[in-house]
Amino acid sequence: MNGTQTILEIDGISKRFHGRGNQESFLVLEDVDIEVKRGKITALIGANGAGKTTLFNVISGFSRPDSGSIMFYDERVNTHNLVSMSPHQIAGLGIGRLFQNLSVFKNMSLIENVLIGSGEKDGEFPFASLLKKSVGVAEQHKVRMAEDIIGKVLGETCTETGLDPGEHQKERWSQKFRFLQPLDRFVSRYERYGDIFDTPLSKIIKNDVFFRDASDFSFGQQRLISLACLFMGDHALLLLDEPTAGVNPQIVEKILTVIRQMVDESGISVFMIEHNMDAVLKIADHCYFMDDGTVTHFGSPADVLGNPKVRREYLGI
Ligand SMILES: Nc1ncnc2c1ncn2[C@@H]1O[C@H](COP(=O)(O)OP(=O)(O)O)[C@@H](O)[C@H]1O
Ligand SMILES: [Mg+2]
Known part of the structure; x- marks a missing residue:
């Protein structure tokens, strides 16, 4: 061929498929x-x-x-x-797959969900780059790429649906991760991205949208997040x-x-x-x-x- x-x-x-008990087996694909x-x-x-x-x-x-x-x-x-x-x-x-049912990590932010899509291929543990304290060139590249993909995939759906960041978004994040602070490496895991999110796109979609929990987005937007995650992978x-x-x-x-x-x-x-x-x-x-x-x-x-x-x-x- x-x-x-x-x-x-x-x-x-x-x-x-072999039926259970006295169910008959059947050919599901022929x-x-x-x-x-x-x-x-x-x-x-x-x-x-x-x-x-x-x-x-x-x-x-x-x-x-x-x-x-x-x-x-x-x-x-x-x-x-x-x-x-x-x-x-x-x-x-x-070979990537979008499952029939939703497959976003609801308690993780938009940016984390999308960044996970880039981990797999080089054998790197997907969360590893998020846990590191300093942001290397490779991670900066990944974040920029994620930002670009989020802009393309979700861009106007965020502004159209009025998904604007809450006033106390950063406050909320620091509260949320306070219990992790003794671990040190988790501290300011978001702040360190501050200067990276300074592209024209960031000005259109406010940065904080990236740090919203995936569950804050509509069902359709979550579908788009899953797609963005797939597009991050090679x-x-x-x-x-x-x-x-x-x-x-x-x-x-x-x-x-x-x-x-x-x-x-x-x-x-x-x-x-x-x-x-x-x-x-x-x-x-x-x-x-x-x-x-x-x-x-x-x-x-x-x-x-x-x-x-x-x-x-x-x-x-
Ligand atoms: N793990 C399984 N064991 C037994 N039967 C299954 C299993 N998964 C799916 N089926 C049955 O196989 C058939 C095909 O299912 P599925 O592939 O999900 O169909 P589709 O995606 O086209 O709707 C259905 O009759 C379904 O009930
Ligand atoms: Mg199906």
Whole structure:
């Protein structure tokens, strides 16, 4: 297969779930073939329970298939069969994932959440740079990068929704971490970033927004924070499980724009499960329809969504 245009080649993947007690076992994935093209957005659609998330679990190494192979072609076109690799090894190849449910650290600040995204690849403990007392060049670079990404990804959603910093935000932080002070290294973990946050962006979004708990942001903004975190990592392929689910229409637009922008600017490849058909039509380059564990249709989003059988079985029209 042509590894220069294909980044992920799923070939003959089958997976059986064994029922508990007297429940029968069933094939959740049956002979699934999918190709994800490099630098493109590939959508996976299908009814609830079709097996989409299970397929993502198999790709990320959380679940072992009973048969088939999943070839990942890295940028040097080396081939890796993900089926025999651990989740950690798979992540190390630059395959990132946005989970179906929210995955921000609610009690950590926005900036911490995004900075965590940069830790993984070089084998560094993600929190390490946050605990160090002095800020080295590498950390300064990371903070600037995080600031830039937050600006791109969340920027106007913060100002539009009036997420302005509270008067006593810094006070609140020092109170919050007071119990840690004997540990010394935690002291002024935020103050030391003071002179770094002095870019044009900081003036648009007030610095304190960065230090707000992730839980202070709306559900849709938290989705954007998860995406920002993924964009911090040096990823080649992103697996996004329903990135727009449960999000208000304005933020849906923002999420789609941000994903498209990342693909166009950095050449990242995206494989996304999506329920919102307008979203699929708007941003996907290729589309696969899965019915009961089997891929039954694929092609351009317009072709797949226009197919009478897909419309009948999935859209109910
Ligand atoms: N760990 C599991 N053990 C047994 N059955 C599971 C497990 N995970 C999911 N299932 C079942 O497998 C089917 C596919 O689920 P899932 O992959 O989550 O579908 P989708 O993401 O397309 O909605 C469903 O019938 C679901 O109930
Ligand atoms: Mg799912």
